[in-house]
Amino acid sequence: MNSTKIIQGGMGLGVSDWRLARAVSLCDQLGVVSGTALDLIFVRRLQQGDPDGDMRRGLAAFPDAEMAQSILDQYFIPAGKKKDKPYASKAMVGHQPSLALQKLLVVANFVEVFLAKQGHDGLVGINFLHKIQTPIMPSLYGAMLAGVDVVIVGAGIPLQIPSIIDNLCRGEVAEFDLYVQGEEGSGGHKLIFDPAEVMGGACEALARPLFFPIVSSATLAMVMVKKCKGQVDGLIVEGPSAGGHNAPPRGKAVFNEEGEPVYGVRDEVNLEQIARLGLPFWLAGSYGKPEELQKALAAGAAGVQVGTIFAFCEESGLRGDIKSDVIKSCLQGRVQIKTDPVASPTGFPFKVISIAETLSEEEDYNKRKRMCDLGYLREAYELPDGSVGWRCRAEDPKNYVKSGGKLEDSVGKKCLCNGLMANIGLAQVRSDAYEELPLVTCGDDLEGIQRLSTMQDPCYTSADVIDFLLPVS
Numbered sequence: 001m002n003s004t005k006i007i008q009g010g011m012g013l014g015v016s017d018w019r020l021a022r023a024v025s026l027c028d029q030l031g032v033v034s035g036t037a038l039d040l041i042f043v044r045r046l047q048q049g050d051p052d053g054d055m056r057r058g059l060a061a062f063p064d065a066e067m068a069q070s071i072l073d074q075y076f077i078p079a080g081k082k083k084d085k086p087y088a089s090k091a092m093v094g095h096q097p098s099l100a101l102q103k104l105l106v107v108a109n110f111v112e113v114f115l116a117k118q119g120h121d122g123l124v125g126i127n128f129l130h131k132i133q134t135p136i137m138p139s140l141y142g143a144m145l146a147g148v149d150v151v152i153v154g155a156g157i158p159l160q161i162p163s164i165i166d167n168l169c170r171g172e173v174a175e176f177d178l179y180v181q182g183e184e185g186s187g188g189h190k191l192i193f194d195p196a197e198v199m200g201g202a203c204e205a206l207a208r209p210l211f212f213p214i215v216s217s218a219t220l221a222m223v224m225v226k227k228c229k230g231q232v233d234g235l236i237v238e239g240p241s242a243g244g245h246n247a248p249p250r251g252k253a254v255f256n257e258e259g260e261p262v263y264g265v266r267d268e269v270n271l272e273q274i275a276r277l278g279l280p281f282w283l284a285g286s287y288g289k290p291e292e293l294q295k296a297l298a299a300g301a302a303g304v305q306v307g308t309i310f311a312f313c314e315e316s317g318l319r320g321d322i323k324s325d326v327i328k329s330c331l332q333g334r335v336q337i338k339t340d341p342v343a344s345p346t347g348f349p350f351k352v353i354s355i356a357e358t359l360s361e362e363e364d365y366n367k368r369k370r371m372c373d374l375g376y377l378r379e380a381y382e383l384p385d386g387s388v389g390w391r392c393r394a395e396d397p398k399n400y401v402k403s404g405g406k407l408e409d410s411v412g413k414k415c416l417c418n419g420l421m422a423n424i425g426l427a428q429v430r431s432d433a434y435e436e437l438p439l440v441t442c443g444d445d446l447e448g449i450q451r452l453s454t455m456q457d458p459c460y461t462s463a464d465v466i467d468f469l470l471p472v473s
Helices: 018-026 038-047 054-060 065-075 099-116 136-145 161-169 195-199 218-227 271-276 290-298 320-331 362-367 397-402 416-423 447-452 462-469
Strands: 006-008 031-034 124-129 150-154 174-177 190-193 210-215 235-238 281-284 303-306 337-340 350-353 379-382 388-391
Touching (some): 006 018, 006 031, 006 462, 018 099, 031 099, 038 054, 054 065, 099 136, 099 195, 124 136, 136 190, 136 195, 150 161, 161 174, 161 210, 210 218, 271 281, 303 462, 320 447, 447 462
Parallel strands (some): 210 235
Antiparallel strands (some): 174 190, 337 350, 379 388
């Protein structure tokens, strides 16, 4: 990793897919696949007919052929589903996932990492959201089976992840404390993953990937380094101008005229304190320009993590029409980006781009019947008998309140799960012929896109991005 100056951001769902990660790794930088909802993405690709045969190629390499064939038999549609027909559903991932669902998570993550690692000796990473706890362990194991080199975890404080990685390397049972609202004390509910049960026998030792948590402050960085149950190998230090979810501002909440949270001096990261921890670190959030990379290096960073400029390159999983529209709007200075404090069911601020016929527009948002049928951003809560229930702030508010949620917590919430699936051409079609609309996110800094593209030639590749960012030696 000493020569890696660029980490390509792990943008979900499926924007940072295996093609993008592989293309970046071929350029000797760290390509990263998003691990969010890979089970869902995988089965929908199979239902589309897997036209290029990539999913089946990955399945053929999985160490348990019977397990791979079972999943193929269940989801693969040779000619692809009809466009006006819905995708077949899959079980939501809860605190007690079935053995079949755990196998699907293992296989889907294996396939994505396997494909990203083909044809080169470069490094490949995978990015998980700590906020989405329930799929992490089987997903992580699948990625490790495929030889993932780096595990990146953000959107939370992932203190338990290094010890989970160590257990999985040895083929041992791993446990994860589930955060449950209303739970008295801590550690009352645990997620448990047994590799031997899933794989049907004793598991061989696996190589340990590096672990990089994403942090938003020197204080959090110090907590991760000093209190993690296991080894931290590097840090990604992310600021609030990055795309997707952002850490909320520190201190009393203040909002501007547009209703966006205001970040101040307390949100600035003390890089001298970060450097004193003695670990390599990469800076993220508006570092998608060569001069910003140089500033990061001068501040002691090993390099930068860059997302937005890669999100709109040719190899990313984002829909082609969305890429084209955003790039052209960017060149015309018409892109409107908002840090929405309420859109995400997680409660974290979330960046959205204002585009017609997407969930970012109020008229289009109001057309959608609120429901939760994918469930990745549900919250666990404790029932009176001590068991665990699940609810989502973006579901029908009546159902959310009925399950004990507060009505005010549901106001303005958008279904990120379905919206982000629509971003990559995997939108669900409803029985009333309604097709789920996209919800597009990116970081604040679009200058790199403007410098790489023109109205006559708006397309650029990941190699173009790397050539743009890296200094000529």
